[in-house]
Amino acid sequence: MVNAELARLSDTLFWLALTVYAGAMLLFFASLAYKNARVGSVATLVAWGGALTHAASIATRGLSVQRVPWGNMFEYSNMLGFLMVMTYLLVIDRRLGLRQVGGFVLGGGVLALASARLVYAPAGPLVPALSSYWIKIHVIAAITGSNLFALSFIFTVLYLVKDRSERKAATAYAGSTVGAAYIGGTTTQEGSPSDLVAEEDAPAPEGSATGFLARFPSAATFDTLAYRTIQFAFPIWTFAVIAGAIWAHQAWGRYWGWDPKETWAFITWVIYAGYLHARATAGWRGRRAAAIATLGFLSVMFTYYAVNLWIAGLHSYAGVK
Amino acid sequence: MRTALILLLLIAAGASLGSLFPQRPINPATVSQWITRNRGWAPIAEKLGLFDVFGSWWFMGIYGLLLISLIGCILPRWRAFVRVLRARPRTEGTLSVQPQYRSGTVALTPDAALTGAERVLRSKRFRLVRADGTVAAEKGHLREGGSLLFHTAFLVLLLGMSIGKLFGFTGQVAVIEGERFTDTHIDYDSITEGRYFNEHFRGFQIVLDRFDVQWYPDGVPKTYKSSVRLFDGGKLIESPTIQVNHPLTYRGVRIYQISWGWAPVIKITQHGKVLFDGPTIFLPQQGLWHGVAKIPETTPLQTGFDMSFLPDFERDANGNVVAGSPQAIRPVLAFQQYVGDLGLTTAQSVYELDTIRMTPAESGAIGMGGVSTLPNGIEVSLTGLKKYSVFELASNPGAPILLLAAVLILVGLIPALYSSRRRIWVRAAPHNGVAHLEIAGQAMQRKAAFEEEFKTFVRDLDKDLHRIGAPDG
Numbered sequence: 043m044v045n046a047e048l049a050r051l052s053d054t055l056f057w058l059a060l061t062v063y064a065g066a067m068l069l070f071f072a073s074l075a076y077k078n079a080r081v082g083s084v085a086t087l088v089a090w091g092g093a094l095t096h097a098a099s100i101a102t103r104g105l106s107v108q109r110v111p112w113g114n115m116f117e118y119s120n121m122l123g124f125l126m127v128m129t130y131l132l133v134i135d136r137r138l139g140l141r142q143v144g145g146f147v148l149g150g151g152v153l154a155l156a157s158a159r160l161v162y163a164p165a166g167p168l169v170p171a172l173s174s175y176w177i178k179i180h181v182i183a184a185i186t187g188s189n190l191f192a193l194s195f196i197f198t199v200l201y202l203v204k205d206r207s208e209r210k211a212a213t214a215y216a217g218s219t220v221g222a223a224y225i226g227g228t229t230t231q232e233g234s235p236s237d238l239v240a241e242e243d244a245p246a247p248e249g250s251a252t253g254f255l256a257r258f259p260s261a262a263t264f265d266t267l268a269y270r271t272i273q274f275a276f277p278i279w280t281f282a283v284i285a286g287a288i289w290a291h292q293a294w295g296r297y298w299g300w301d302p303k304e305t306w307a308f309i310t311w312v313i314y315a316g317y318l319h320a321r322a323t324a325g326w327r328g329r330r331a332a333a334i335a336t337l338g339f340l341s342v343m344f345t346y347y348a349v350n351l352w353i354a355g356l357h358s359y360a361g362v363k
Numbered sequence: 364m365r366t367a368l369i370l371l372l373l374i375a376a377g378a379s380l381g382s383l384f385p386q387r388p389i390n391p392a393t394v395s396q397w398i399t400r401n402r403g404w405a406p407i408a409e410k411l412g413l414f415d416v417f418g419s420w421w422f423m424g425i426y427g428l429l430l431i432s433l434i435g436c437i438l439p440r441w442r443a444f445v446r447v448l449r450a451r452p453r454t455e456g457t458l459s460v461q462p463q464y465r466s467g468t469v470a471l472t473p474d475a476a477l478t479g480a481e482r483v484l485r486s487k488r489f490r491l492v493r494a495d496g497t498v499a500a501e502k503g504h505l506r507e508g509g510s511l512l513f514h515t516a517f518l519v520l521l522l523g524m525s526i527g528k529l530f531g532f533t534g535q536v537a538v539i540e541g542e543r544f545t546d547t548h549i550d551y552d553s554i555t556e557g558r559y560f561n562e563h564f565r566g567f568q569i570v571l572d573r574f575d576v577q578w579y580p581d582g583v584p585k586t587y588k589s590s591v592r593l594f595d596g597g598k599l600i601e602s603p604t605i606q607v608n609h610p611l612t613y614r615g616v617r618i619y620q621i622s623w624g625w626a627p628v629i630k631i632t633q634h635g636k637v638l639f640d641g642p643t644i645f646l647p648q649q650g651l652w653h654g655v656a657k658i659p660e661t662t663p664l665q666t667g668f669d670m671s672f673l674p675d676f677e678r679d680a681n682g683n684v685v686a687g688s689p690q691a692i693r694p695v696l697a698f699q700q701y702v703g704d705l706g707l708t709t710a711q712s713v714y715e716l717d718t719i720r721m722t723p724a725e726s727g728a729i730g731m732g733g734v735s736t737l738p739n740g741i742e743v744s745l746t747g748l749k750k751y752s753v754f755e756l757a758s759n760p761g762a763p764i765l766l767l768a769a770v771l772i773l774v775g776l777i778p779a780l781y782s783s784r785r786r787i788w789v790r791a792a793p794h795n796g797v798a799h800l801e802i803a804g805q806a807m808q809r810k811a812a813f814e815e816e817f818k819t820f821v822r823d824l825d826k827d828l829h830r831i832g833a834p835d836g
């Protein structure tokens with residue numbers, strides 16, 4: 043049965059992880075604002091600390107209920123946040139060396155955990171429909187896919203921000219000498235995630251008018267990164283949808299019934315297929331591709347949150363009361 | 364192929380309507396509510412098929428266009444692909460115009476140099492051809508092959524879906540503990556048959572011996588389990604249990620545990636004569652269980668009972684009746700009697716009482732074993748409690764084909780997304796007693812990664828030939 047002590051420990055570790063992630067995020071942004079690589083290294087260490095705490099929280103949750111820790115919506119969001127941070131640490135930071143992105147991914151992790159907390163469900167057992175090994179496969183594939191789509195969206199947003207500043211720079215250099223300052227200014231106007239920096243950190247020191255954007259990879263790099271991430275996510279999402287159909291066949295006697303969750307998983311899949319087509323066959327890239335990627339991510343969010351919270355269906359056992 | 368892109372986005376937009384409007388095949392009751400709430404819009408929505416988006420003419424239309432565009436796209440691609448596979452890599456004219464290019468000399472005969480190039484390219488799994496003093500190599504057909512497989516798999520998927528739709532069936536049936544159900548048309552409560560199913564029922568029988576439901580202490584259900592016996596041709600075949608996620612498969616029919624409910628055993632007599640006696644199916648309704656009994660034989664008027672069942676009767680601090688635990692701890696049957704005309708001459712649901720021509724009479728509540736005496740010598744008693752189990756039986760002969768399509772989709776998708784097609788040429792010409800080498804390369808996709816691959820190839824070739832001399836010019 044439910045081991046209450048472990049469940050409580052898991053909750054404590056959850057709050058700790060959330061706090062540490064928020065701290066790491068601020069440090070990442072500070073390192074951007076102050077152009078201080080050392081702060082970036084500290085932020086990475088802090089993020090690792092948060093991830094280990096988070097891993098312990100998830101493990102104790104699983105142990106407390108003797109099942110995989112992804113059985114209700116709180117647990118999905120929680121897991122999503124964990125995968126985002128881990129993907130950042132293991133791939134984006136260590137393999138790609140893109141530490142500049144750290145604050146944004148950690149910010150995404152903080153949002154995922156905070157939203158998880160909004161739909162908190164105490165540690166508990168699964169209803170009969172969920173006790174199947176297909177849940178382990180289908181749900182973890184869906185969360186992994188969502189994680190990658192979320193990261194591709196961060197890349198897409200950074201692409202759009204960087205692209206804008208590159209365009210502005212190009213026109214500004216042509217027209218006047220205040221071009222550099224103008225670039226710094228745009229980042230706070232756009233309502234992009236980068237204005238977190240402006241709000242949460244002290245005013246940047248002299249010279250940062252050229253903005254931390256100057257230290258970011260080119261817009262084209264982010265464009266390609268978003269593309270690669272979606273290419274990677276697409277087969278995983280495809281697999282998740284197929285595994286879901288097999289599970290539905292096992293549990294409900296039909297493999298597909300246009301239940302709202304199924305419908306939205308399908309919509310997400312089709313939009314990203316459209317994205318891949320746009321790039322591979324119509325030669326779209328840049329802003330037009332970014333528009334489809336944004337649509338795709340909105341659909342991911344809708345599949346994930348709106349369907350569980352608003353629209354009832356057979357999938358409505360997300361544990362949200 | 365901008366058409367495919369547009370059609371894909373249209374399908375997505377159409378499907379989203381299907382989740383925003385209530386869908387008749389999924390939830391007809393919600394559709395009726397929606398229609399009464401939006402009288403003005405309802406006829407338009409109805410015309411546009413918004414209550415059955417996935418069966419509407421326009422959704423089918425987009426779907427059909429997508430298929431036509433798919434077939435129109437993959438047929439020529441298959442043809443071209445086969446041609447490319449048959450053809451050998453071409454030895455290109457001028458190599459120095461290729462995106463990747465190196466040249467140099469090597470202290471070998473041109474022949475030996477080319478043999479070395481062949482060796483290195485083969486070890487990297489390139490397909491190659493050697494002619495006119497040039498080795499031409501090519502790799503990455505898996506990309507186009509995978510893409511073709513992936514797209515073709517959609518036709519297989521369609522085939523599987525159609526076979527399931529045309530030859531399959533699904534039916535639901537509620538079986539009370541101790542009772543028997545036969546796989547024939549009339550025994551099902553509801554049934555959906557494919558056009559070519561042709562009443563192909565197997566005729567086996569299922570006896571529900573027991574239905575068990577277990578709860579966690581907080582009232583969350585833990586397991587639903589039907590213990591059944593399966594008979595075919597009068598012989599006992601097996602005595603399995605059927606649980607959620609663990610359907611029973613017999614002769615191509617899968618038998619699923621769908622839901623369950625209470626079936627109180629109710630006895631109704633008039634002047635000692637038994638008019639009604641047996642377990643009655645009660646349906647879940649707003650936290651209670653609801654059932655009816657229709658007794659046309661009572662005199663002077665016909666009688667109907669509208670009943671509610673509480674498995675665990677409790678009162679809160681204010682004395683209001685509340686449902687306690689879901690388990691049958693203190694079962695109570697509450698009823699409202701109606702007298703008049705049951706209207707049985709017209710078809711009606713066995714789970715609803717048509718009270719239009721009836722007037723309310725007595726009401727009451729009894730516990731287990733309790734008896735309630737009503738005017739005209741009518742007695743109602745609760746003599747026992749059973750459960751019923753709802754099964755779904757389904758046969759889908761398309762399922763294996765669908766699984767095949769799913770596998771093909773995944774198997775095709777991975778090389779289609781991750782591999783890239785690229786070519787390498789190595790040409791050797793005699794030059795002052797040594798060989799002058801030209802190495803060139805080109806990638807159709809992933810050009811940056813190919814740049815690295817090309818460098819590695821040149822390094823490996825260099826190692827194999829024991830150094831290419833300094834580039835001359």
Ligand code: HEM
Pocket residue numbers: 311312315318319322323364367370428429430432433434436437506507510514517779780
């Ligand atoms: C309806 C008709 C369709 C047509 C005419 C079509 C056509 C094409 C074409 C010409 C390519 C180019 C292949 C390449 O450049 O390597 C392609 C790639 C692709 N298609 Fe389709 N397609 C269709 C439907 C679909 C569907 C329904 C999906 C999945 C939901 C899909 C997913 C893909 C993917 C993932 C790629 C690979 C993109 C890449 O190479 O990165 N296609 N399609």
